[in-house]
Amino acid sequence: xxxxxxxxxxxxxxxxxxxxxxxxxRWERAIYALAYRQIGREEDARDVCQETFLHAYRALGGFRGxxxxxxxLYRIALNLCRDWMRRQRRTPVIQMPExxxxxxxxxxxxxxxxxxxxxxxxxxxxxVERAMALLPEExxxxxxxxxxxxxxxQEIADLVGCPLSTVKTRLYQGLTVLRRQxxxxxxxxxxx
Amino acid sequence: xxxxxxxxxxxxxxxxxxxxxxxxxxxQRAAFEAHIATCDRCRHEVAELQDxxxxxxxxxxxxxxxxxxxxxxxxxxxxxxxxxxPAPSVESHEPPRRRxxxxxxxxxxxxxxxxxxxxxxxxxxIAGLEVHYDGSGLTVRTGWSRPASPPIPPAASPAGxxxxxxxxxxxxxxxADFDALERRMKTELRAELHASSSAAxxxxxxxxxxxxxxxxxxxxxxxxxDESERRQRNELALRIAEIVQEFDTKRGTDLANVRSMKTIQxxxxxxxxxxxxxxxxxxxxxxxx
Numbered sequence: 001x002x003x004x005x006x007x008x009x010x011x012x013x014x015x016x017x018x019x020x021x022x023x024x025x026r027w028e029r030a031i032y033a034l035a036y037r038q039i040g041r042e043e044d045a046r047d048v049c050q051e052t053f054l055h056a057y058r059a060l061g062g063f064r065g066x067x068x069x070x071x072x073l074y075r076i077a078l079n080l081c082r083d084w085m086r087r088q089r090r091t092p093v094i095q096m097p098e099x100x101x102x103x104x105x106x107x108x109x110x111x112x113x114x115x116x117x118x119x120x121x122x123x124x125x126x127x128v129e130r131a132m133a134l135l136p137e138e139x140x141x142x143x144x145x146x147x148x149x150x151x152x153x154q155e156i157a158d159l160v161g162c163p164l165s166t167v168k169t170r171l172y173q174g175l176t177v178l179r180r181q182x183x184x185x186x187x188x189x190x191x192x
Numbered sequence: 193x194x195x196x197x198x199x200x201x202x203x204x205x206x207x208x209x210x211x212x213x214x215x216x217x218x219x220q221r222a223a224f225e226a227h228i229a230t231c232d233r234c235r236h237e238v239a240e241l242q243d244x245x246x247x248x249x250x251x252x253x254x255x256x257x258x259x260x261x262x263x264x265x266x267x268x269x270x271x272x273x274x275x276x277x278p279a280p281s282v283e284s285h286e287p288p289r290r291r292x293x294x295x296x297x298x299x300x301x302x303x304x305x306x307x308x309x310x311x312x313x314x315x316x317x318i319a320g321l322e323v324h325y326d327g328s329g330l331t332v333r334t335g336w337s338r339p340a341s342p343p344i345p346p347a348a349s350p351a352g353x354x355x356x357x358x359x360x361x362x363x364x365x366x367x368a369d370f371d372a373l374e375r376r377m378k379t380e381l382r383a384e385l386h387a388s389s390s391a392a393x394x395x396x397x398x399x400x401x402x403x404x405x406x407x408x409x410x411x412x413x414x415x416x417x418d419e420s421e422r423r424q425r426n427e428l429a430l431r432i433a434e435i436v437q438e439f440d441t442k443r444g445t446d447l448a449n450v451r452s453m454k455t456i457q458x459x460x461x462x463x464x465x466x467x468x469x470x471x472x473x474x475x476x477x478x479x480x481x
Contacts, residue, residue, distance in 0.1 A: 037253075121250060124250045125252065128248055147249075153213075168209040169205060172208065175244050178247075178248070179243075179244045
């Protein structure tokens with residue numbers, strides 16, 4: 001039988017520790033992806049991911065079910081990301097392994113496509129990652145939640161605590177900045 | 193394109209985004225579709241932003257990264273058990289790295305001990321640590337001080353391979369030693385526990401007894417680690433002394449060689465001078481004639 005998130009929360013509050021483990025298994029990827037795309041460092045994203053579930057576990061008794069469990073979890077993760085960025089006092093850092101360049105990174109992937117395609121894909125992903133890192137935090141958050149976490153406009157508005165129109169405006173501004181930035185990177189890459 | 197005028201009267205940017213993501217009221221969608229049919233600027237911008245969205249999908253994370261992220265927390269409920277700590281405010285946090293040690297400190301002693309034993313076992317396996325604990329006392333030896341043993345030939349006898357397949361200890365001899373040590377330590381600790389509980393029978397010592405046993409086991413593990421570190425330090429010092437001795441020997445040999453070269457050079461110089469003198473005499477004699 002598959003329990004819903006809210007049912008698992010209720011069981012975990014009742015003392016069933018396996019239920020909370022199931023919630024972690026269910027949401028760890030999404031939370032890690034959110035944290036990584038927000039702060040751009042693997043190690044710190046892992047820390048934030050762990051902290052998110054730790055906070056959730058500690059505050060589980062206070063979860064009233066007014067919002068979805070995932071929204072509650074996202075809010076904790078976003079708060080932790082924001083704290084991390086405040087502590088760092090800088091924009092996200094794009095972390096690339098020092099010893100791995102495009103070809104090597106691409107070669108590490110499963111051999112389901114040609115090496116040229118893999119290199120090109122890794123290169124494009126790096127461009128996107130860099131461009132995203134340059135966005136203001138609000139715009140980046142809106143894009144990450146919409147594009148990668150698949151939330152609705154209303155869910156994003158509830159999560160970040162702003163009007164619906166503001167979410168759309170941030171998305172518009174963010175996508176517009178990305179368009180320019182990617183065009184610039186494409187032009188400089190073509191020049192190389 | 194940005195300089196082309198757009199006559200859309202409503203909130204253009206918001207509508208464009210809603211249209212782009214398909215999250216828009218039907219009436220508003222119809223109106224905007226009618227608009228972009230005649231507005232080059234909006235049509236072009238929708239196409240460009242759609243292209244950006246497609247580019248964004250190229251930023252994928254490696255699938256294998258994510259499971260590691262919170263994997264240590266999969267068993268968080270099991271580890272913390274009923275001793276759930278009071279919930280702090282979600283808005284106030286310490287730095288994550290400090291929190292990780294707090295999490296470790298929250299674990300019961302047996303869990304910390306199990307983790308320490310696991311780390312010790314894995315480390316000793318990697319370092320080739322060999323631990324013997326028998327009647328002659330405790331012996332800890334690293335892979336560095338052990339003579340290299342010949343590799344097991346791949347075509348071992350069927351019986352041997354069967355043993356290796358069914359008994360993983362045969363493939364890792366340190367594990368057997370470690371298990372033997374663990375059994376012996378458990379036996380000793382049980383004896384100690386029994387003695388202490390019988391000595392203090394008035395005390396309801398289930399918890400205290402296990403705490404004493406845990407502490408004693410922890411002390412022994414620490415002693416093992418300390419002994420290993422001391423042995424490695426000694427070996428390092430010995431190796432350094434050997435290197436210094438080799439260096440001195442080599443230096444002495446080089447100095448002797450240099451001295452013999454000087455002697456040869458000196459002898460050659462004397463011979464050259466003598467030859468020159470003979471040449472001068474021959475020249476003078478030939479001139480006199």
